[in-house]
Amino acid sequence: MADGANALGVRAGADAVGCAPVAGQESLAARLVAFDTATLYEAGGQRGALLPGITALSSERRVAGPALTVLTARGDNLALHAAIASARPGEVIVAQCHDAQTGGWGEVLTVAAMARGVVALVVDGAVRDLDAIRELGFPVFARGTSISATTKIEPGHIRLPIDCGGQIVRPGDYVVADVSGLVVIEAEAVEETLVAAAARVSKEIGMMEQLRAGATTVDLLGLGAALAPETAPNEGGVR
Numbered sequence: 001m002a003d004g005a006n007a008l009g010v011r012a013g014a015d016a017v018g019c020a021p022v023a024g025q026e027s028l029a030a031r032l033v034a035f036d037t038a039t040l041y042e043a044g045g046q047r048g049a050l051l052p053g054i055t056a057l058s059s060e061r062r063v064a065g066p067a068l069t070v071l072t073a074r075g076d077n078l079a080l081h082a083a084i085a086s087a088r089p090g091e092v093i094v095a096q097c098h099d100a101q102t103g104g105w106g107e108v109l110t111v112a113a114m115a116r117g118v119v120a121l122v123v124d125g126a127v128r129d130l131d132a133i134r135e136l137g138f139p140v141f142a143r144g145t146s147i148s149a150t151t152k153i154e155p156g157h158i159r160l161p162i163d164c165g166g167q168i169v170r171p172g173d174y175v176v177a178d179v180s181g182l183v184v185i186e187a188e189a190v191e192e193t194l195v196a197a198a199a200r201v202s203k204e205i206g207m208m209e210q211l212r213a214g215a216t217t218v219d220l221l222g223l224g225a226a227l228a229p230e231t232a233p234n235e236g237g238v239r
Contacts, residue, residue, distance in 0.1 A: 032176050033063065035176075037180050037182060039201060043193050044185055044196070048185055049167070050165030051166040051167075055141060055142075055143075056177070056179045059134070059139040061139055062178035063139050064175065065119045066090070067184070068087055068158070069095075069157075070094065070096070072156045073156055075099070076104070078153065078154060078155070079095075079155075083158045084112045087117065087118045089116070089118075094123075095122070095124065097123060097126075098124075100144050100146060102148040103127055103149070104125055105121060105127040105140070107133060110133050110138045121139070122182060123142045125142060127140055128145055170187075173186055174187060
């Protein structure tokens with residue numbers, strides 16, 4: 001589909017609909033969920049963490065998948081409807097709604113999203129019908145809840161770069177979310193991040209074995225000098 005407005009009037013990126021799922025997408029997501037979000041954040045060079053405030057409201061299951069990005073007008077959820085209609089199995093809807101005063105996502109959109117194979121919702125905004133969403137077992141990460149209604153008249157954007165939780169998220173970037181937080185990983189950096197995450201886990205396993213054997217984190221992390229700055233050399237080599 002070319003750039004422009006779809007049947008709902010929502011502006012979409014060039015690859016908005018009609019494309020097959022990316023090869024290997026399911027495999028990458030399965031590999032990513034083997035690591036907690038903090039490990040992936042550290043492994044990625046301490047980049048991509050969404051700001052605190054967007055938290056797990058439904059399901060404690062860790063999820064991962066390529067981002068289907070959505071930018072709505074304030075107080076309007078038309079773009080969310082359009083996003084679900086164009087969703088590919090395995091995608092995570094990542095939306096910027098500009099406020100948390102209206103509940104632009106509820107039970108009906110959850111059922112629609114699940115039917116399309118969407119694995120989770122990450123929204124810089126609010127949701128409603130949370131009890132029903134929890135019963136459905138659909139993972140939602142949001143700023144909170146609001147029962148205030150939205151309109152369905154304002155054009156929005158899908159599959160374009162957006163700001164969500166203080167991070168730029170591009171279509172196809174991988175989003176991993178769990179009860180600790182959320183991290184976005186650029187699509188081209190996923191493999192490198194996975195390798196670094198595995199190395200970090202291996203290193204931490206060894207460290208924890210040493211701690212159980214009596215070592216201290218002060219010794220293992222070399223923190224002694226920082227705890228006694230008067231005995232540590234400064235940049236000029238003077239103690």
